[in-house]
Amino acid sequence: MLSAVGLTYEIAAGRVLAPFFGTSLLTWTVVIATVLAGFSLGSALGGFIAERPRDVALRNVRSALVATAVLMAVSPTLLGLFYASGARGTFGMMFTVFWVFFPASVCVTLPSPLLAKIAIEARPGREGSSLGIVLAAGSVGAIFGAILAGFVTLPLIGSTATFAACGAAALLCLPFVKGGASGNPGITVAAAAFVAFAGLAGSPACQYESGLSCLYVVENGRERQLISDGTLQAAEKTNSADAKTTTMDLALPYTDWLWSRMDRDLGPEPSVIFVGGGGYTLPTQLLASRPDAHAIAIEIDPLVTEVAKANLPRAGDMIAQTGYDPSNKTAEDKGRLGIVHADGRVYLNETPQRFDAAVMDAFSSRSVPAHLVTLETFTRLRDIVDGPVYVNLIDVPDGQLARGVNAILKELYPNIEIVQGELNDMGRRNILFAASHEPLTALASLPQDYEPTGISDARPFTDDRGWVGHR
Incomplete structure (x- = not known):
């Protein structure tokens, strides 16, 4: 059980970190390294505990289980406190992860050496097989914990309750630690009350949460804004005169530029694929302004679609009126907005359909998923898209992500236009690309604070050597 608790805790740690520090290869690397370091130290210390007199060792193990419960339950609160105190950037993320998640990771593995010793002593002469069974049980528990976190607890009850559930599971191990002097029941009851309070009364980490997204x-x-993992993902203006007008008043400047570019480049009945549904504002604008247009929107998280449908009025109306499931062939004749809940790269690899244009606007937390910004991905796009490809990135000026994507597009398309917006409070900006086989006619104007820009030469990202994500 403790192995299951440890892996559930580790995955929940990576999930709850996203609204504060984003999700990238770097954040997951720090979380995994920190938790594994805690497991290692806990096992080493637990070995010394196992050599103590049995009464002392059992008392120490019980104390470790109580400490595990409290530390796991309080983890989301500690994370918020560290962030509120000013922890930012790579160093702030590493500092926060260590102090929030390392102590509980140590405590959860402290009992393991003593439990292994007891199991071995119970079968004299069969120490090897006993140790093997203990190690195998730990691995099975870890597998169960990983599945439980990813498929059950995080999608169904959220991260805050998942941490409390980990603490409760640690306390449930106490009755199985038999022998020696019993612990202080008052401390155990107080810990149980604290864990229950943390799970029931603790503030949820997200307004809407799934295993993939933390949404507000x-x-x-x-404006009514959709925030995903702390990053503004979509917005609609809420006081337009008529919600039934044929066009939207786009709230975000980057969507304004993308739409102006699409409006200039595309014909009266284009078929467009959107990789990244988000708030569905661009598909809505396309379909509202071109009655004969069709769109496919690829959104990996069904929760994002449901939240957009319920909270963004114009996008919600468009989804309700024209949305359909492309896998249902009978529904395709009745709708113009096909909504696919799948990974964008998987859909691109498998679809037999052709399109007149593509919009790459998929984000995981504060960055683009690495497998969507590779030469192989855009080569596949070129094979199935006859017209222009539009890309939205968020990066530092002339940053690594922008340089890698620019190198990809230069290799595949002869005509590229690039503009950038103003810097945000994290020193990043929207960097927008339009790439086409045909010359791109210049727009009459740009959104406020947007300007043309150039990007330095770099190596194209590939599936083998790709983007690692923002810190």
Whole structure:
């Protein structure tokens, strides 16, 4: 059980970190390294505990289980406190991860050496097989914990309750630690009460949460905004005169430029694939302004679609009126907005359909998933898309991500236009690309604070050597 608790805790740690520090190869590397370091130290210390007199060792193990429960349950609160105190950037993320997740990782593995010793002593002369069974049981528990976190607890009850459930599971191990002097029942009861309070009364980490997304919907002046893992993902203006007009008043400047570019480049009845559904504002604009247009939107998380449908009025109306499941052939004749809940790369690899244009606007937390910004991905796009490809990135000026994508597009398309927006408070900006086989006609104007830009030469990202994500 403790192995299951440890792996559930590790996966939940990576999930709850996303709204504060994003999700990338770097954040997951720090989380995994920190938790594994805790497991290692806990096992080493637990070995010394196992050599103590049995009464002392059992008492120490019981104390470790109680400490595990409390530390796991309080992890989301500690994370918020560290972030509120100013922890930012790579160093702030590493510092926070260590102090929030390392102590519980140590405590959860402290009992393991003593439990292994007891199992071996129970079968004299068969120490090897006993140790093998103990190690195998730990691995099976870890597998169960990983599946439980990814498929059950995080999607169904959220990260805050998952941490509390880990703490409760640690306390449930106490009755199985038999022998020696019993622990202080008052401390155990207090720990159980704290864990229950943390799970039931603790603030949820997200307004809407799945195993993939942490979402908030907020009203910001004239805008209703969809926030995903701490990053503004989509917005609609809420006080337009008529919600039934044929066009939307796009709230975000980057969508304004993408739409202006599409409006200039595309014909009256284009078929467009959108990799990244988000708030569905661009598909809505396309279909509202071109009655004969069709779109396929690839959104990996069904929760994002449901939240957009329920909270963004115009996008929600468009989804309700024209949305359909492309896998249902009978529904295709009735709708114009095909919604596919799948990984964008998988869909691109498998679809037999051809398109007139493509919009790459998929984000995982604060960055583009690495497998969607590779030469292989855009080569596949070129094979199935006859017209222009539009790309939205968020990066530092002339950053590594922008340089890698620019190198890919230069290798595949003769005509490229690049603009960039203003810097945000993290020193990053939207960098937008339009790439085409045909010359691109210049737009009459750009959104406020947007300007043309150039990107330095670099090596194209590939599936083998790709983007590692923002810190």
